[in-house]
Amino acid sequence: MVKNLLFAFLGTGIIISFILLFWRESDREWIRYQRAFQNMEREKIQGELQDSGSEEEGMHLESSSSAVGKSAIEIKQIFLKDLAVIDRCPTCHLGIADQRWAEAPQPFTSHTEPTLSFHPVERFGCTVCHQGQGLATTIQGAHGYDSNWKDPLLPLNYIEASCNQCHSNLTFREARRLARGKYLIVRLGCPGCHEAKGFQKLVSNLSPFPLGEGGSGPGPGGAEKIGGTLDQIKYKVAPDWIRRFIKDPVAYSKETRMPNFQFKDQEIEQITAFLLSLGEKNQDESQFTEKAAETDLSGFSSEELEKGKKLVSDFACITCHNIKGMKESGFFKPDKISPELSKVGSKLKLEWLQGYLKDPGKYQPDSRKPAYRFDEEEIRYLTLVLASLKDDEAVTNGGQEGTKAESKDFGNEDKVKVGAGKGLIIKYNCVGCHDIKGIGKSERGPAWDGIASRPIRKFDFGDNPDKIEISRTAWIKAKIMKPRSWRSSLKMPQLNVSEEDAVALTTALLSLTNRKIPQNYLVEDKETANLHVQIPSNGPVGNLWKKFKCLQCHPIAGKGADIGPDLAFEGSRVKPEWLNKYLEKPVQIRPVLAVRMPNLRINAQEAKLLSDYIVMALVDNKLPVGFIREDNISEQSLTLARKIFTLKDSCIGCHKVENKGGKVGPDLAKLGNRLNGDWIYAYLKNPQLNIRRIRRAMMPKYDFTEEEARALTGYLLNLRSDDL
Structure with missing residues (x-):
């Protein structure tokens, strides 16, 4: 009797388990999604059926509606052998390749265009770009949030990081955030502390300071060092300025690339002592300074100051430097490659400044400033202007005699302090950005290669006092925004970056994966590959x-x-x-x-x-020479060209001729004096891919016919003037 009862209970339990298992399997998330999508498809077809204009179209829609009802509820799978990818994402993302569902909610919405057209799901899958766990069929599993899955779904903010797997040279137009992040890595001098083999080509191509053209020479990461040499800094700047700048670089300039190391006051004194000790003993100071007797700041007139300001404008100083109160024209303003000058009068010594304006290479051998050939009077006016640009909080004027004397003697007063300062310079790798005589190697940060494939357990969150999300993307962004989030003893300094730039930098770092992409998926940069x-x-x-x-x-x-x-x-x-x-x-x-x-x-x-x-040397050998003859342009062609040129939404919308037209593009009034006819013709045919293959043109492609392109070329060549 007891055995029969046990058997009955056991059998009932097994039956219930089977029922529960069957119920669970028949009510999976992906099954509910497919049923819901079928209903949405029927509703869409019924709506189109009511709006159909012909019997044939109506029959086609009825057939489609019938087919929807018969479609199987099943797991949909993509298998890509070359990429070693099995993706079941389309099991839930059912409208992914159909733009009719562009406005549908997730998971039914279609993929954005034109990205999908260039990357069809059947060839690229989903997880190659979006990451996640392709084999899983639950939201938690498919999005890769299981604790042991190393590549969770990549947030859309950082999706451009995946582009770098196949495309190594995407521009700002094609992948704005990724390109900005790569650019910032070079601009901020990151390779000075971190090595990344994946960025070696980037470092050599995108460095704002090309090798051999100024700068402190190549740093440990292969890029040009972003800071100047510090060997003769005592002749250049005021000691008090050094202290204040080290303590808080952003307080001096909101645009500075110098990070804040959060040094204590004692450490700042030690570093300042070391910097002021640099330079040869008994060295002739006149080698690094210019007599300032002729520049008496106490007696200059407002007229002289205005002359100096005019020189600053005439010589386009604000192209490279920001100066408070001086505005530049134009809409597109790139990052400045040289320091802000709004407070330079509280930084530089007048003697050094005058000498530098006269001969930049002599006074700072690593200078990126070209020789402007200023005469003595211009140097005086420019010095007056720059010396008048003061920091209201500055205590010491760099041109005062007392400051000069301090800079000579300060470094020898306390050799212990100087030694401690040198130790700090080595510890915090100042030579990653600056050349300092006698210091070759310093303590560098960890390499970046493969950081986007690194398991989450290898990221040190410490005590995580800020409760940062435990994820790779969150850790990298936090490290950029607040490097010492997890413990104060960490060495990485506080970077001067915005939230937007931090996202861009994170995107660039997330592109450094260990994933091997097959050769047939890699996109060769055909535009620049064969340029020599x-x-x-x-x-x-x-x-x-x-x-x-x-x-x-x-x-x-x-x-x-x-x-x-x-x-x-x-x-x-x-x-x-x-x-x-x-x-x-x-x-x-x-x-x-x-x-x-x-x-x-x-x-x-x-x-x-x-x-x-x-x-002779900087030419495009693919461009035919003599194809366009400037002396063989008919009046009929000129009439056609004028008609095209003046049409609404055509050339005159952006370009000005005879003081009429837009201001986005160059003024074409004297174009015939400036450009070759063969180049104009080729550019009109395809401005995006022709001639300027290095950087995409702003001008759209108009698909001009042969006749139209020739006519416009002739018209533009006729826009000339005796004054070049």
């Missing part, structure tokens, strides 16, 4: 190139800064006569841009050397 443009390094042209610091503003085939136009094909683009005149006396061409070419007072002989080299 020779950048002058020696001889008369090379010397001029270095003297005028051309690569500080202009890239050439991706090498150099990204402020001015790329010069890789400038020789195919412009006419030699115009280029000669432009180098001697630059004029503004693009009103939409804040930056403009400064007047470097290049003489006629130098301009001829530079323009001859550009026209």
Whole structure:
């Protein structure tokens, strides 16, 4: 009897278990989603059926409605052998490839375009870009939130990080956040402390301070050091300024790239003592200073000050420097490559400043400033202006004699203090950004390679007093925004970055994965892969190139800064006569841009050397020469071109001719003096992919016919003036 009861209970339990198991399996999340989607499809078809305009269309919709009812409820799976990916995401994301569901709620909404068109689900899957656990069929599991899954769903804020797996050279237009993050890594000098083999090409191509064109030389990470040499700093700045700047760099300049190391007052005194001890004993100070007798700040007139301000404007100083109260024209303002000057009068010594304006290379060998050839009177006016730009909180004026004496003697008063300062310099790796004689290697931070594939257990959250989310993305962003979140003994300083830039930096770091992508998925940068443009390094042209610091503003085939136009094909683009005149006396061409070419007072002989080299060496061999004849333009073609040019939403919307038109693009009044006809024609046919292959043009592609392109080219070539 007892055995029968036990058997009955056991059998009943098994039956109940089977029922519960069957009920659970028949009510899975993905099953509910598929049933809901079927209902949505029927409703959509019924709505379209009511609006149908023909019997044939109605029959087609009825057939579709019937097919929806017969479609199987099943797991949908994508298998990609090359990528070693099995994704079941379409099991729930049922409208992913159908733009009819663009407004539907998740998980039924379609993928955004045009991304999906270039990356069809059947070839790329989902988890290659979005991460998560492709095999799972529950929300928790599929999104990768299980404790042992190393790659959870990537937040959409950081989705561009995945692009870097196949595309190594995406621009700001194609992946704004990723490109910004990569740029900031170089701009902020991150490779000075952290090595990342995945960014070696980036470091060499995107560095704002190209190797051999100024800067302190290559740092440990391969990039140019972002800070100047500190070897002769005692001749350059006031000791009190050093102390205040080390204590809080942002208080001096909100744009500074110098991070805040949060040093204690005693440590600041030690570092200051060490910096003021640098330099050879009994060294002739006149080598690093200029007599300031002629610059008496107590007796200058407002007229002299205005002359100085005019020089600052005429020589386009605000192209590289921000100066409070001086505004620049244009809409697009790139990051400044040189320090802010709004408080420079409380920083620099007048003697050093005068000498630096006269000969930047002599007073700071690593200077990125070109030689402007100022005369003595101009140097006086410029010194007056810069010396008048004071920090209201500054205690010591860098030009005072008492300050100069302190800078000479301070470093020898306490050798123990100097030694402690040197130890701090080594500990916090100041040579990652600055050259300091006698200090070659310092303590660096960990390498970045594979950080986006690193298991979460290897990220140190410490006591996590700020309750930061335990995730890879949260840790990286917190490390950027507040580096010492987990313990005060950590060495990484506080960076001067905004929330938006922190997200961009996090995106760039999340692109450093260990995932191996098959060769057939990698996108070759065809536009720059076969470019072998020779950048002058020696001889008369090379010397001029270095003297005028051309690569500080202009890239050439991706090498150099990204402020001015790329010069890789400038020789195919412009006419030699115009280029000669432009180098001697630059004029503004693009009103939409804040930056403009400064007047470097290049003489006629130098301009001829530079323009001859550009026209001969910096050319596009793919561009046909002589295809457009400037002397063979008919009146009929000119009439057609004028009609196209003046149409609404056409050329005149952005370009000005005869003082009529927009201001976004260059004024075309003298275009025939400036550009070659072959280049104009090719550019009109495809401005996005032709000629300026290095950087995408703002001008859209209009799909001009052969006749229209030729007519417009002829019309533009006729826009000339006797005055180049």
